Amino acid sequence: MADKMALAKAINExxxxxxxxxxxxxxxxxxxxKLGGVFRVTDxxxxxxxxxxxxxxxxxxxxxxxxxxxxxxRGYRPxxxxxxxxxxxxxxxxIVTQLAKMHARSLGKVKLPVVVRIxxxxxxxxxxxxxxxxxxxxxxxxxxxxxxPSNASDAYWMMQQAIQSDDPVIFFEPKRRYWDxxxxxxxxxxxxxxxxxxxxxxADLTLAAYGxxxxxxxxxxxxxxxxxxxxxxLDLRSVSPIDFDSIQASVEKTRRLVVVHEAPxxxxxxxxxxxxxxxxxxxxxxxxxxxxxxxxxxxxxxxxEEEYLPNLDRVLDAVDRSLAY
Amino acid sequence: MxxxxxxxxxxxxxxxxxxxxxxxxxxxxxxxxxGTEPQLxxxxxxxxxxxxxxxxxxYVAGVTPEELRGLYRDMVLTRxxxxxxxxxxxxxxxxxxxxxxxxxAAQIGSGRALRDDDYVFPTYREHGVAWCxxxxxxxxxxxxxxxxxxxxxxxxxxxxxxxxxxxxQTLHATGYAMGIxxxxxxxxxxxxxxxxxxxxxxxxxSFTFSAVYNAPVVFFCQNNQWAISEPTxxxxxxxxxxxxxxxxxxxxxxxxxxxLGCLAVTRWALERARSGEGPTLVEAFTYRMGAHTTSDDPTxxxxxxxxxxxxxxDPILRLRRYLEASNHADEGFFAELEAESEAxxxxxxxxxxxxxxxxxxxxxxxxYADGHALVDEERAQFAAxxxxxxxxxxx
Numbered sequence: 158m159a160d161k162m163a164l165a166k167a168i169n170e171x172x173x174x175x176x177x178x179x180x181x182x183x184x185x186x187x188x189x190x191k192l193g194g195v196f197r198v199t200d201x202x203x204x205x206x207x208x209x210x211x212x213x214x215x216x217x218x219x220x221x222x223x224x225x226x227x228x229x230x231r232g233y234r235p236x237x238x239x240x241x242x243x244x245x246x247x248x249x250x251x252i253v254t255q256l257a258k259m260h261a262r263s264l265g266k267v268k269l270p271v272v273v274r275i276x277x278x279x280x281x282x283x284x285x286x287x288x289x290x291x292x293x294x295x296x297x298x299x300x301x302x303x304x305x306p307s308n309a310s311d312a313y314w315m316m317q318q319a320i321q322s323d324d325p326v327i328f329f330e331p332k333r334r335y336w337d338x339x340x341x342x343x344x345x346x347x348x349x350x351x352x353x354x355x356x357x358x359x360a361d362l363t364l365a366a367y368g369x370x371x372x373x374x375x376x377x378x379x380x381x382x383x384x385x386x387x388x389x390x391l392d393l394r395s396v397s398p399i400d401f402d403s404i405q406a407s408v409e410k411t412r413r414l415v416v417v418h419e420a421p422x423x424x425x426x427x428x429x430x431x432x433x434x435x436x437x438x439x440x441x442x443x444x445x446x447x448x449x450x451x452x453x454x455x456x457x458x459x460x461x462e463e464e465y466l467p468n469l470d471r472v473l474d475a476v477d478r479s480l481a482y
Numbered sequence: 483m484x485x486x487x488x489x490x491x492x493x494x495x496x497x498x499x500x501x502x503x504x505x506x507x508x509x510x511x512x513x514x515x516x517g518t519e520p521q522l523x524x525x526x527x528x529x530x531x532x533x534x535x536x537x538x539x540x541y542v543a544g545v546t547p548e549e550l551r552g553l554y555r556d557m558v559l560t561r562x563x564x565x566x567x568x569x570x571x572x573x574x575x576x577x578x579x580x581x582x583x584x585x586x587a588a589q590i591g592s593g594r595a596l597r598d599d600d601y602v603f604p605t606y607r608e609h610g611v612a613w614c615x616x617x618x619x620x621x622x623x624x625x626x627x628x629x630x631x632x633x634x635x636x637x638x639x640x641x642x643x644x645x646x647x648x649x650x651q652t653l654h655a656t657g658y659a660m661g662i663x664x665x666x667x668x669x670x671x672x673x674x675x676x677x678x679x680x681x682x683x684x685x686x687x688s689f690t691f692s693a694v695y696n697a698p699v700v701f702f703c704q705n706n707q708w709a710i711s712e713p714t715x716x717x718x719x720x721x722x723x724x725x726x727x728x729x730x731x732x733x734x735x736x737x738x739x740x741x742l743g744c745l746a747v748t749r750w751a752l753e754r755a756r757s758g759e760g761p762t763l764v765e766a767f768t769y770r771m772g773a774h775t776t777s778d779d780p781t782x783x784x785x786x787x788x789x790x791x792x793x794x795x796d797p798i799l800r801l802r803r804y805l806e807a808s809n810h811a812d813e814g815f816f817a818e819l820e821a822e823s824e825a826x827x828x829x830x831x832x833x834x835x836x837x838x839x840x841x842x843x844x845x846x847x848x849x850y851a852d853g854h855a856l857v858d859e860e861r862a863q864f865a866a867x868x869x870x871x872x873x874x875x876x877x
Binding site: 229247251259268 | 601630631632633635636637638642643647650652653654655656657658659660661662664665683684687688690691694847848849850851852854855856857
């Protein structure tokens, strides 16, 4: 059954399906109940599944994640919402110190199937702390899995898989793409959660991105095609683990790689990709791996975010620099 | 017992301790709180005298002499195990030990109030509670020896792993209790923490969540007067149990060196949890007789007089006095226990010395439940690196 729906709606439908099929699945977060979340991702779920399963929580992020850990210990599968990217840090200790490590500490006796949903990234003209991309801060922590869909279909299926995972998953939702519509086949058989996908085949250079930047990279590839350049676009989908095999396969073909993310370039996921692909593809690379991302500055006021975020011209500029080597 | 009863207790204890002046002088406070203040629930005095208590007597009315001897045995064996662990640290067999010396009554009294289906969320000092849950004492020592970060199955005895970042576990306890409520079960949860952890935001958030969702959880704070070098005055301007009132549930202070008092108050709090009355805060007023851990030196921050004053209130001594005075235990019982205690020490000593170092590849085990490509890759790299030594005839 393929329907066209917005990315936010796809997550909503996926959560609905999970609530419907597994009585242990819970939704928790600030305003997720009656309001349906500030982005309406959980719209209608409390009405249909009740206050015991779709839980409006106190405004305390550490409390949300900490109690979700307790519920998971009791056998539940909580899907918690952090309202905005910049609000996750009060819960950082619970995520890093407790959620990530419990399985290892218990020598595998305890599993914590908790999904932490975080709408992330900029481009919506928001006030501060509403536009950040903190994925690298979580990717550094063993025990967590980190994914970010770029389109409605992936949002639907990756959420299904994240909820079924026995590991904690940080699910970064590209908030500026919430309203982008795409085909969702709810009867499809999805590929592995952490596998990258080639979304556009090309031969001259690989653009690797995830979440909100995949669409931008496709636009860059379109623009480059007008100049006769044939770019490959790889949707990484997962930031931990990263599907280095797929990046390597692509780079061995194109010999050039540009990684694009909204997060600051410094110590960002692009740095890790550059280092590892340099190791894996040293003799294939015609140019150093280049990165396009945010600057080493606090996320700027909204009227400056267009200058801060990667855009068509900045990515094309990196493409030109790579091809000029 | 209702929320109002907390309020009813407040005037009694506030006499002479106006907000803002409470405990500004530690020495004065310690003297004042010498286990005789009216707000302190106490069923057994330091001299071993059973005192009547209209509210809490009923919770220990059925305790038989055999059960009293059992509580005594639990405390003696826990102390013996604890002393053995301290010695093992001094001998280099453990990297660190956090002694519970002085807190046996708080832990055994509360631990013995629990049912098997209840769930315990400890800090890293709850060796007595672990004992009550049936966790083998030698299992507690793996993390202190450095062979693992928690050597028992939490679901085996409903006793979670030790929590070192203090206060975090109170939220896990609250979430677990929310789950019990969703399941419609009548089990309860007990969360242990200390006076230091009471300052953590997570503890405040756990009070908020448990109150809002009416979760069946008992918050059991062992106020042992010291958070490493900081006295309780550095954590709170009001007695810790009074904090519950602001969150809308009752708090009570019990003599933490009185095993009967701790048993009674915890039973009361658990009964509230089971009957849908929500959370309760118990502050067990006790004393950390030893150092914070074997790495600590308390002579840098506290005097000997204080310790001596608390020695007179020893939890084991007072129950022994009571057992002897009431003829509930004879010489044979104490002699047998002494022998059992030495045997436990020997067993623990031998078990620790025989504890093997973990396999090198344990680094990569259980990082994830469903596996992770990077962990697999690094494990393979590590294996190749290790194998490179073998090729050269090394280890």
